[in-house]
Every structure is written in C-alpha cells, then in structure tokens.
Amino acid sequence: MAVLELVELEKHFGGLPAVDGVTFGFNDGEILAIVGPNGAGKSTLLKTIIGIHPATSGTIRFSGTDITKMSTHRIRKAGIAMVLQTPRIFGSLTVRENVVIGAMFGNPKGVSESDAYEEADEMLAVVGLSSKADLAIDKLNLHEQRYVDLARAIAGRPKLLLLDEVMAGLNDTETASSIELIRRLRDRHGVTVIWVEHVMKAVLSLAERIAVLDFGRLLTSGDPQVVMRDPKVVKAYLGGKALPDA
Amino acid sequence: MVPYVAVAITAVILSLVPLWIGDSRTLTGVAVSGLLFACYATAFNLIFGSTDQLFLAVGALAGVGAYTSAITSDRLSLPLPLTIILGMIVAMIISGLFSWIAVRRSLGIIFTGIVTLTFSLAFDNLLLGQRSLTGGETGMVIDAGKGAFFRGQIPPYYVFLTLLIGFLLAYVAIHRSRMGWAFRALRDDQLSAELSGVNVAKYRIYAGAIGGAMLGLSGALWAHVEGFISPATFTFVHVDVQVLVMLVFGGIGTLLGPVVGSAFFTYLGEVLASFSQLRLIVEGVLLIVLFLALPQGVVGAIVIGITRLRERRKGLP
Numbered sequence: 001m002a003v004l005e006l007v008e009l010e011k012h013f014g015g016l017p018a019v020d021g022v023t024f025g026f027n028d029g030e031i032l033a034i035v036g037p038n039g040a041g042k043s044t045l046l047k048t049i050i051g052i053h054p055a056t057s058g059t060i061r062f063s064g065t066d067i068t069k070m071s072t073h074r075i076r077k078a079g080i081a082m083v084l085q086t087p088r089i090f091g092s093l094t095v096r097e098n099v100v101i102g103a104m105f106g107n108p109k110g111v112s113e114s115d116a117y118e119e120a121d122e123m124l125a126v127v128g129l130s131s132k133a134d135l136a137i138d139k140l141n142l143h144e145q146r147y148v149d150l151a152r153a154i155a156g157r158p159k160l161l162l163l164d165e166v167m168a169g170l171n172d173t174e175t176a177s178s179i180e181l182i183r184r185l186r187d188r189h190g191v192t193v194i195w196v197e198h199v200m201k202a203v204l205s206l207a208e209r210i211a212v213l214d215f216g217r218l219l220t221s222g223d224p225q226v227v228m229r230d231p232k233v234v235k236a237y238l239g240g241k242a243l244p245d246a
Numbered sequence: 247m248v249p250y251v252a253v254a255i256t257a258v259i260l261s262l263v264p265l266w267i268g269d270s271r272t273l274t275g276v277a278v279s280g281l282l283f284a285c286y287a288t289a290f291n292l293i294f295g296s297t298d299q300l301f302l303a304v305g306a307l308a309g310v311g312a313y314t315s316a317i318t319s320d321r322l323s324l325p326l327p328l329t330i331i332l333g334m335i336v337a338m339i340i341s342g343l344f345s346w347i348a349v350r351r352s353l354g355i356i357f358t359g360i361v362t363l364t365f366s367l368a369f370d371n372l373l374l375g376q377r378s379l380t381g382g383e384t385g386m387v388i389d390a391g392k393g394a395f396f397r398g399q400i401p402p403y404y405v406f407l408t409l410l411i412g413f414l415l416a417y418v419a420i421h422r423s424r425m426g427w428a429f430r431a432l433r434d435d436q437l438s439a440e441l442s443g444v445n446v447a448k449y450r451i452y453a454g455a456i457g458g459a460m461l462g463l464s465g466a467l468w469a470h471v472e473g474f475i476s477p478a479t480f481t482f483v484h485v486d487v488q489v490l491v492m493l494v495f496g497g498i499g500t501l502l503g504p505v506v507g508s509a510f511f512t513y514l515g516e517v518l519a520s521f522s523q524l525r526l527i528v529e530g531v532l533l534i535v536l537f538l539a540l541p542q543g544v545v546g547a548i549v550i551g552i553t554r555l556r557e558r559r560k561g562l563p
Contacts, residue, residue: 050441052437052440052441071440071445071447072440072441073440073442073443073444073445073446074445076440076441076442076443077443081441082441084437084441088435088437088438088441089434089435089438090430090431090434090435090438090439091434091435092430092433092434093430093434097430100427101427101430101431101439101442101444102442102443104424104427104443105427105428105431105442105443105444106442106443107443113424113427136557152442153441156443
C-alpha cells in the first residue's frame with residue numbers, strides 16, 4: 001500500500017521544470033533510494049514533498065490526505081520528517097536540546113517539556129549519542145551532527161523519513177554505521193525511508209527499491225540490481241558503464 | 247531558577263538607586279529615563295533578540311501607545327487605566343501587523359528594518375501634521391488630574407522600576423515556555439525550525455505583538471508620568487538608535503543585556519552631559535571597540551565565560 005503518492009507533480013523555477021510530471025507511489029515500510037545525475041531534481045523532489053518548495057502543479061497525498069499546499073511544519077506534524085544534506089543544527093543549543101525541539105514540536109499531539117526530554121534521550125540512544133547529550137552541538141563532527149539531525153527528525157515518531165544525501169562526505173566506517181542505523185530505524189520503528197543518494201555502494205546495499213530521475217522526470221523504478229542494469233539508466237546516469245555486481 | 251534570581255537581584259539593586267541619587271530632581275529624571283529605555287530595550291530584545299525581526303519603530307510604537315492613551319484620556323475623557331490598555335492594544339496590533347507582513351512577504355532582517363523605519367518616519371509626520379489632535383511640534387500636555395495617580399502618589403522611578411521588573415519576568419516566563427523553545431529554534435535556523443515542526447510565522451507574530459504591547463504600555467505610562475509628550479520624544483534618532491546601541495552593548499538575546507546597556511549609557515550620558523560633542527565621539531569609539539572585542543555584548547560575554555568555566559569543571563571538551 002502506498003504511504004505517499006505523487007500525481008503529475010511539477011516544480012518549476014522561473015519556467016524551468018526541476019520536477020516534471022512525476023507520478024509515483026512509495027510503499028509503506030520500504031527503503032527507497034532516488035538516484036540520478038546532478039541536477040536531475042532529486043533534492044527538489046524531496047523539498048517539494050516536505051513543503052520547502054511549493055509545488056507548481058500536481059498532487060501529493062500522504063496516507064490518503066492531500067498535503068500539496070500544506071506548510072512544512074504542518075507536514076512535519078502530519079508525519080513526514082526530513083534530514084538535509086548539510087546538517088541544520090541549532091547552534092546555540094546542546095545536543096539534547098536540539099532533539100528536544102523535534103520531540104516537542106514534531107509531535108501532532110503536543111508534548112510537554114519533560115516528555116520531550118524523555119523522548120530526546122530515547123532518540124539519542126537510538127543514534128548512539130547518549131554520552132554526548134550535554135555537549136554544545138558545535139563540539140560534534142559532521143557525521144555526529146548528521147546523527148543529531150536524524151535524531152531530531154525521528155523524535156515525534158514520523159511515519160516517513162526523507163533523507164537528502166546524508167552519506168555525502170562520510171568515510172567507509174561512517175557510511176557503514178549510517179546504513180546500519182537507517183536499516184534499524186525501519187526495522188524497529190517502522191519508518192518508511194525515501195532517500196536521495198549518490199554513494200552507489202550504500203544505495204545497492206541498503207535500498208529495496210530504486211527510482212531514477214533524469215531532467216526532473218521519472219526514468220524508471222524497481223529492484224536495485226535490475227534498475228542499475230537498465231540501458232536507459234546506464235546511459236543517463238552511469239555514462240554508459242554498468243555497475244559491477246554488489 | 248537562575249534567571250528569576252537574576253531578576254530579583256536586579257530589582258534590589260535598582261530599588262536602591264534613589265538612595266544613592268538623593269533628592270536631586272535632575273538625577274531622578276535621568277534615572278527614570280534610564281528605566282524607560284531599559285523597558286524599550288527589553289521589548290526590542292524580545293522582538294529582535296529572540297526572533298531576528300529588526301523593528302526600527304521602537305520609538306514610533308511607544309509613541310502610538312502614548313498618543314493613543316493621551317488622546318483618549320484628554321479628548322474622550324476615558325478612565326486612565328482604560329486609555330493605557332487601549333494604547334497598549336493599538337501598539338500591539340500595529341506591531342503584530344509588521345510581523346505578519348514580514349512573514350507573508352518573506353522579508354529578511356534588512357527589509358523588515360526598512361518597512362518599520364518607513365513607519366517610524368511616517369508616524370513622525372502624522373504627529374506633526376495632525377496638529378489639532380496631537381498639538382503638532384509643540385506636543386500636548388496631558389491633563390494633570392487624570393495622571394495624578396502616577397505623578398502624585400507613586401514616584402515615577404518606582405512606576406518604571408515595577409514595569410521593567412514585570413517585563414523581565416515576562417521575558418523569563420516566555421523563554422522558559424514552549425514559545426521560548428520555538429524562539430531559540432527559529433533564531434538559530436529558521437528552515438530547521440520549520441522542519442522540526444515549529445510554526446515560525448506564528449511565533450514571529452507572537453513576538454512582534456507581545457513586544458509591541460510592551461512598547462505601547464511603556465509609552466502610555468510615560469505620557470501620564472511626564473504629563474507632556476511631543477513628536478521629539480519618540481523619534482527614530484532619539485529612541486531607536488539609542489535602544490540599538492544599548493542592546494548591542496549589553497548583549498542581544500540576553501535577559502539582562504538591555505538593563506546593563508541602558509544603565510551604562512544613561513550613566514555615561516550624565517558623566518559626559520556637559521561635553522555634547524565629546525559624548526557622541528566617546529560613545530562611537532566605545533561601540534567600535536565593543537563590536538571588535540565583545541560581539542556578544544557584556545552580558546553575552548559573561549554568560550559564555552560562565553558556561554566555559556562550568557564545562558571545564560565538568561571535564562567536558
């Protein structure tokens with residue numbers, strides 16, 4: 001069953017289509033990677049879903065509700081969270097306080113401060129940063145700051161998590177731990193993950209389905225091993241050179 | 247508890263000031279003016295320091311409160327408390343409207359500043375033009391009988407001290423509430439705040455409206471305590487520039503920054519009163535030095551110092 005449906009979704013910037021008539025259904029509980037060359041509209045698609053960029057036309061339905069015209073904070077409360085490529089942290093707050101904000105405001109029911117602290121500690125434990133909860137956020141490295149961002153996103157228990165190139169700039173160990181964490185989030189917390197990524201190794205080892213975008217249009221979608229061998233994908237994205245077996 | 251203790255200590259120190267300045271009417275007047283500016287700076291701190299909205303209409307909003315209260319009490323003979331509340335509400339609505347416009351039109355700090363500065367200048371012209379209602383350039387005297395409550399029974403110093411302590415307590419209460427969490431989030435990163443579920447537009451409008459109400463109340467009280475108001479009392483140069491300088495000196499976004507800033511510049515103004523040109527030069531040089539040495543302001547630097555000391559004691563990196 002599709003938890004998120006896009007119908008003829010378009011996003012234009014000054015007449016230039018960044019997302020061009022995308023119709024697609026995202027299944028409940030899956031980990032889906034969106035790949036494509038630079039400028040294909042992958043990040044724009046995620047930002048349009050979460051309401052950062054208002055859609056030019058088309059419909060976005062989440063769990064049956066039309067969220068096309070909703071503002072970002074309302075979409076968050078409705079159950080969709082997003083982590084951007086560059087960690088967007090609250091610089092004057094501690095690690096724990098950063099997550100408290102997500103727990104307090106991300107939950108549609110409205111959470112008290114003490115409950116938000118409790119939830120924040122729980123989410124920091126999920127991402128393995130409990131020992132650094134009291135540190136100022138700027139004391140953490142990029143990888144850890146992304147985890148704080150992720151903890152803040154999953155606080156408030158969203159149903160759907162949008163990840164925008166969260167593995168960019170990470171070393172092999174950090175990438176492996178990120179893969180493990182995303183898989184754990186889905187398995188234990190039932191979160192559906194839609195994930196834009198360039199690190200193909202990570203995509204092939206984690207994604208259960210792949211959607212390929214090119215010039216804002218959906219080129220193809222399906223099983224990662226099959227899709228990455230599709231001649232259209234090989235030509236558009238991989239420069240005519242197929243990937244080796246994962 | 248720490249912020250409330252800080253407010254209590256501030257209240258005790260400021261309540262002892264009249265003992266220090268004695269019977270001097272001039273010095274008492276200066277002290278009252280210092281408290282008024284601390285009230286303005288606290289309100290501005292809530293709007294700008296908490297939510298990054300550069301309202302260059304502090305004087306104008308206080309003027310809206312003052313003239314609304316003065317005109318409704320003088321011309322319509324409404325009861326004094328009602329006219330003060332009216333002044334506060336009108337300033338609150340206008341200020342909330344500024345925030346709403348800034349949010350709707352996605353105005354950044356600079357454009358919000360330009361829009362509010364335009365209002366400031368227009369308000370000044372309105373006061374000058376509506377001579378029959380406002381007395382124009384010569385100002386208006388507010389009937390002594392209606393203001394007797396403030397002028398006769400409670401010394402003006404304590405009227406404004408009570409107001410300032412009330413504002414500081416409100417500031418603490420707001421920053422310890424859900425609204426305070428939202429303010430901290432949106433001030434640090436607006437997009438991230440939205441992504442976390444914070445309704446940035448709503449909380450900006452709240453800050454604008456509450457700060458505007460504080461300014462309107464300060465202006466309305468000033469009108470009745472002084473018994474006289476004129477456009478010069480609320481001009482951009484006379485109020486906004488001073489408030490900005492005081493806040494930058496004390497520390498934007500800190501609880502006691504506005505009080506420290508206004509106390510320092512009120513004292514400095516008095517010390518250099520007989521050297522009017524020198525005063526401006528000293529203030530200017532001081533500001534440049536402070537911007538370079540203490541960009542977070544005096545209180546901000548102290549808070550950072552204490553935090554680092556605590557971290558070191560805890561053994562944190």
